[in-house]
Amino acid sequence: MATKQAGVEPQQTPGSLDECRRCALWEQATQAVPGKGPRHAPLMIVGEQPGDQEDLQGLPFVGPAGAMLDRALAEAGVARKEVYVTNAVKHFKWEPRGKRRVHKTPAQREVNACHYWLERETGEIAPKVIVALGSTALRSVLQDSKATLQASMGNAIEHEGQVVVATYRPSFALRARRRDPRTRLSGDRRGLARGASARHASSQG
Numbered sequence: 001m002a003t004k005q006a007g008v009e010p011q012q013t014p015g016s017l018d019e020c021r022r023c024a025l026w027e028q029a030t031q032a033v034p035g036k037g038p039r040h041a042p043l044m045i046v047g048e049q050p051g052d053q054e055d056l057q058g059l060p061f062v063g064p065a066g067a068m069l070d071r072a073l074a075e076a077g078v079a080r081k082e083v084y085v086t087n088a089v090k091h092f093k094w095e096p097r098g099k100r101r102v103h104k105t106p107a108q109r110e111v112n113a114c115h116y117w118l119e120r121e122t123g124e125i126a127p128k129v130i131v132a133l134g135s136t137a138l139r140s141v142l143q144d145s146k147a148t149l150q151a152s153m154g155n156a157i158e159h160e161g162q163v164v165v166a167t168y169r170p171s172f173a174l175r176a177r178r179r180d181p182r183t184r185l186s187g188d189r190r191g192l193a194r195g196a197s198a199r200h201a202s203s204q205g
Helices: 053-059 064-075 108-125 135-142 169-173 181-204
Strands: 043-047 084-089 095-098 100-103 129-133 156-159 162-167
Touching: 043 100, 043 135, 053 064, 053 100, 064 169, 084 108, 108 135, 129 135, 135 156, 135 162
Parallel strands: 043 084, 043 129, 129 162
Antiparallel strands: 095 100, 156 162
């Protein structure tokens, strides 16, 4: 029989994000990082989780990956102030490496636990289009643990009355050590451009 982790209440219905104990990630994070953007924004961008700077500042997409996202949005013709940005997981999961805190991919149980918050955000914002950055975000948005980025990129997926577009995480290109990071970044821009196009099409439909 599985034992419950100390400080974890998977079935909790917390009154606020800061009170959330649905998984154990709150224990090592500085704070929970909520989404940010206009209410009823037509376009929502969902990343995987906060990074080091996001964890310290309490704001989504403010670190190096956020700067890359801003550039990609600008090239896609989308103003950041018109977009609601959030993450599938609201606490920073990391491991120490020397003096640095290095990103660790959230486990599926952690993604599932935090979907409570993403579902609330999606209901409140009611975006026409959701751009999922990376496979973790995609699986959370679609509630499909088998969804893959490779199979979904380039497609506009109809899901519960919204259009879902998948593309790379900005931090993926930042951390990549291969020879073609610019190709990945251009894929990131294309995904955001598809999201912008779908947003305009939805608003006129």
